Amino acid sequence: MASKPPSGDPVQDAPQVAAPRHSAAGLPAVAHSLRVAQQQMGVTRAARTLLKVNQKDGFDCPGCAWPEGDHRHTAEFCENGAKAVAEEATLRRVTPDFFAAHPVADLATRSGYWLGQQGRITRPMLLERGAGGSDGGDRYEPVSWERAFAIIAEELRALDSPDEALFYTSGRTSNEAAFLLQLFAREFGTNNLPDCSNMCHESSGSALAETLGVGKGSVSLEDLHRADLIIVAGQNPGTNHPRMLSALEKAKSAGAKIISVNPLPEAGLERFKNPQTPQGMVKGAALADLFLQIRIGGDQALFRLLNKLILDAAKADPAVVDEAFVAEHTHGFEEFAAAARAADWDETLTATGLDRDDIERALAMVLASKRTIVCWAMGLTQHKHSVATIREVVNFLLLRGNIGRPGAGVCPVRGHSNVQGDRTMGIFERPAPAFLDALDREFGITSPRHHGYDVVRAIRALRDGDAKVFFAMGGNFVSASPDTEVTEAAMRTARLTVHVSTKLNRSHAVTGARALILPTLGRTDKDVQAGGRQIVTVEDSMGMVHASRGNLAPASPHLLSEPAIVARLARAVLGPESPTPWEEFEKDYASIRDRISRVVPGFEDFNARVAEPGGFRLPHAPRDERRFPTATGKANFTAAPVEYPELPAGRLLLQTLRSHDQYNTTIYGLDDRYRGIKGGRRVVLVNADDARELGLADGSYTDLVSEWRDGVERRARGFRVVHYPTARGCAAAYYPETNVLVPLDSTADTSNTPASKSVVVRFEQR
Structure with missing residues (x-):
């Protein structure tokens, strides 16, 4: 039997503190997963649901974007994946009675934890507050879907320009829904498509597109298993991507060395107690061979010095540098080499806080490796000099030919499930002209060519009165964004805020003059449309595209799927004059995939290929062909000045x-x-x-x-x-x-x- 949600917020005044642990997963992770699943779903529903997570005939975990191998365990999920599934498949419900009992002012005082624990939203809800949110209603009230779409259409049509609308997307959105949303936005007339990538891996995409020509990682799961050396920088797999630990364990058992680069010791990289095996459960495996406890923001300086030391080592042994690869496939080597040779030991030790001995140990492991992978996450991407840092990581890999080689490459580890797929589908404020050309040819529309707003610029636009309608496909924009007070004040200036959501969060309590909550199906829910039972697709962190099929009855008969919401909204806004067959797209998502196959490179014959168990891998020119679609036609070395944060005294x-x-x-x-x-x-x-x-x-x-x-x-x-x-x-x-x-x-x-x-x-x- 599932438990009831908390009636009041727990007191957090005096957290208890004990020594940090030195291992991850194991029995505590199993026990906690089962406890949370039982509390949210009950025993029977939990078993039926969790056994379908990340299975070839099941649904994709709504948590992280870590890939699955061809062979799947019966329990193909981690502790945090179990929590994510349990919260979506919960038996708890947020009904109109809940909103009647809780004015928005009350919701605004509640913690994110309390809001999320209340359960699934069951009906579309409308808040009418008047200009500035100062008068009018104080509670959300139920509204019909028809009225909800009419309100959005009314507000969008009243704008002076399509660019006064913002269409935000979170990572959980399927490929099909993301494609429809960007199509609708562009047919409406704007490229204002900020998304959660803007707040996490945008630095990775910027750096990789410039240097390699493709703004994605180049490695597969099999590459990780074949690597000689894996550097995990600015990332905590034990908490953020726990299934990555299994891949690292497999690589380690095959002889790989692992270097952890992080300001904090992370339990999962110290020792992983694999709950899939009896030995792993009890003893576990030590993962990191070397822990470089780097000062925050010192990563560019570290990789720059390693590059200098590699070049120095090549004086005695020219084979240290892959000269054939550098000559044939790269551009800008001499300028890069001059900058690298100028790297200074003392400056590097100051920037990194590391000991010279530790850096020399890392160098020895680098020189002993023929196949090196660098993995990273937000610890590298969220600094002023993040793009320069990731360019330096690329320099490091290019120098020894570790791009386009099995067991080697760049591995930005995406956080949210399908955040990478959304970008592939065209959720981007700065779309490539070729993508827009293909979209226009396919649908007979004229997409805008000027750039739109990313997340930071969208907040400024709301703040300054340049944007008036905010539409979010999932996510918790207010809590996820920077400068909370500025963001919340900006959101309150909007004429309309709309959130397509499964559960409550802080963003529902920070609204414009009018606000809508549109409840949607989750990954765990069966999706049945007029054309029959539907599947959606997602792209994982390593470029594999596969199907996702929910297996539970929807939380309410009043829910719509994300593709259905976009299709109905588009028809309400664009009217009968729109040449796009929105009703056909809602009826059968295969028709959406047919269109994707003709617009997005790599998705040819989409429906047939995604029907294969496990899906298919998207092409990646640097990995597959050692071809680099950059401005120079080659992989680009770069030579940015080394930066690192400098601290005033007492800070x-x-x-x-x-x-x-x-x-x-x-x-x-x-x-x-x-x-x-x-x-x-x-x-x-x-x-x-x-x-x-x-x-x-x-x-x-x-x-x-x-x-x-x-x-x-x-x-x-x-x-x-x-x-x-x-x-x-x-x-x-x-x-x-x-x-x-x-x-x-x-x-x-x-x-x-x-x-x-x-x-x-x-x-x-x-």
């Missing part, structure tokens, strides 16, 4: 991160088991030596105040200080609670990604 560099009991902004619980935190989220992890110098006693409480060049005070109040073995000069705290500290205009060069991993903070004790 620390803060990175925002997840606890183990959350996925993105979805909070599953109030514990961080691997870091020893229980019963609260407002904690700040500080190196004990730094804490003593700053007078921060373990267990004391402090406000965090960020400092940036605009002089604006941004404050996060009441954080418990935890002495923790993080790198010197560094601190860490959970988002979204600390997103208030991230200035809207503090972003990565080129990609415009919020610099959430390098926030200069001071401490004001309470």
Whole structure:
């Protein structure tokens, strides 16, 4: 029997703190997965649902985008995947009676944890508040789908320009829904398609597109298993991508070496207790051969020095550098080499906080490897110099020919399921002209060619009155975005905010003059349309496209699928004059895939190929052919100046991160088991030596105040200080609670990604 949702928010005033753990998964992960599943779904429903997760005839986990191999375990999910599935397949329901009992002002006082625990939304809901949200209704009320679409159409048609509308997409959106949404937006007349990639891996796409010609990773799961050396930089697989640990374990058993580069020790990279095997459950496997506890933001300096040392080693042994590959396939080597040779040991040690011996140990492992992979996540992508850092990673791999070689390559590890697929489907504010040309030919429309707004620019547009309607396909935009107070104030200026959602979150309580919540089917739900039972498709972090089929009865008869919502909205807005067969698309998603196959390269014969168990792999020219579709026609070495954050005296560099009991902004619980935190989220992890110098006693409480060049005070109040073995000069705290500290205009060069991993903070004790 499933349990009831909490009636009140749990008190988080005094979190308990114990020593951090040195292993991940094992029996505690199994026990916690089963407990959460039982609480949300009950025993029978939990078994029926979890056994379909990530199976070839089942549904794709709504959590991370880690790929599955051809052979699947019976339980092909991790602890956090089980939590994600349980929260979507929950038996808890949010009905109109709930909204009648909870005014928006009350919802705004609730934690994200409490909101998410209430369950699935069952009816479309409308809030009418008047201009500025200052008058009118104070509660959401049920509304018909027809009325909801009419309201959106009314507001969109009243805009002075299509560019006053914003269409945001989260990573959980299927390929089919994403393709329809971008098609609708462009037929409406705008490229304002901000998405969650703008806040996470945009830096990766920017750097890889420039240097390799394809803004995606180049490795497959099989490549990881064949690698000699895997460098995991700025990433915590144990919490954020737990199934990656199985791949690392397999690589390790085949002889691979693993280097972890991170300001924080991460339990999963220390030891992985694989719950799929008896030996793994009990003993586990040590994964990282070397832990480089780098100072936040020092990664570019580290890879630049490694490149210098590789070039130095080539003087004695020319085979150290793959000269044939460099000569045939790359451009810009001489300029890069000059910059690399100028790298300075002392500057690097300052930037990284590392010991010389550790860097030399890493170099020895690099030189001994014939097949090297570098994996990374937000620890590399959310700094001012993130794009330059990832370019330096590419330099590092190009130098020894580790692109287009089995067992080698670039591996940006995407967070949210199908965030990569959404971009492939055209969810991008700066689309390629060739994509728009193909779209226009297929549908007989004229897409706008000017660039739209990304996330940061969308918030500015709302703030400045240049955008008036905000439509979100999933996600929790308010909590996920930087500069929380600015973002919330900007959202409240909108004439209409619309959220296509399965569950409640903070964004539903921060609204425009009018607000709609449109409840949708989840990955676990059966999707039956007029054309019969439907499948949707997703693309994983390594470019595999496969089908997803829900197996549960929908949470309410009043839900619509995401493709149906977009199709009906498009017809309501564009009217009968639209040449696009929206009704056909809603009836049968195979018709959407037919159109995708004629617009998006790599999806030819889409329906037949996705019918194959396990799906199909998208082409990747650098990996498959050592062909680089860049401006030069070759892989580009680069030579950006080395950057790293510099700290004023008495300040620390803060990175925002997840606890183990959350996925993105979805909070599953109030514990961080691997870091020893229980019963609260407002904690700040500080190196004990730094804490003593700053007078921060373990267990004391402090406000965090960020400092940036605009002089604006941004404050996060009441954080418990935890002495923790993080790198010197560094601190860490959970988002979204600390997103208030991230200035809207503090972003990565080129990609415009919020610099959430390098926030200069001071401490004001309470």
